[in-house]
Amino acid sequence: MPVQVRIPTPLRKLTNNEELVQVEAATVGAAITALQARYPGIRERLLDDQGAVRRFVNVYVNEEDIRFLQNQQTPLKEGDEISIIPAIAGG
Numbered sequence: 001m002p003v004q005v006r007i008p009t010p011l012r013k014l015t016n017n018e019e020l021v022q023v024e025a026a027t028v029g030a031a032i033t034a035l036q037a038r039y040p041g042i043r044e045r046l047l048d049d050q051g052a053v054r055r056f057v058n059v060y061v062n063e064e065d066i067r068f069l070q071n072q073q074t075p076l077k078e079g080d081e082i083s084i085i086p087a088i089a090g091g
Contacts, residue, residue: 011084
């Protein structure tokens with residue numbers, strides 16, 4: 001089922017400057033796999049060596065943080081939107 005993935009500015013160099021891409025996926029994890037297949041190198045920016053979402057990366061499905069849902073096993077339905085938001089540090 002097609003879902004939209006909103007790509008943050010720092011990762012757009014990997015997606016040919018596309019802000020919104022469409023992938024076929026039933027879960028958030030499958031969407032990340034689909035992104036990696038189309039845009040090599042994006043997975044390592046999103047996931048750590050153990051395959052977990054990096055601490056400084058926030059992933060939302062329809063404005064809900066996946067950490068409070070089912071993480072990468074969060075199911076998706078047609079029309080859902082995944083937003084990848086890198087944490088901003090400053091001081």
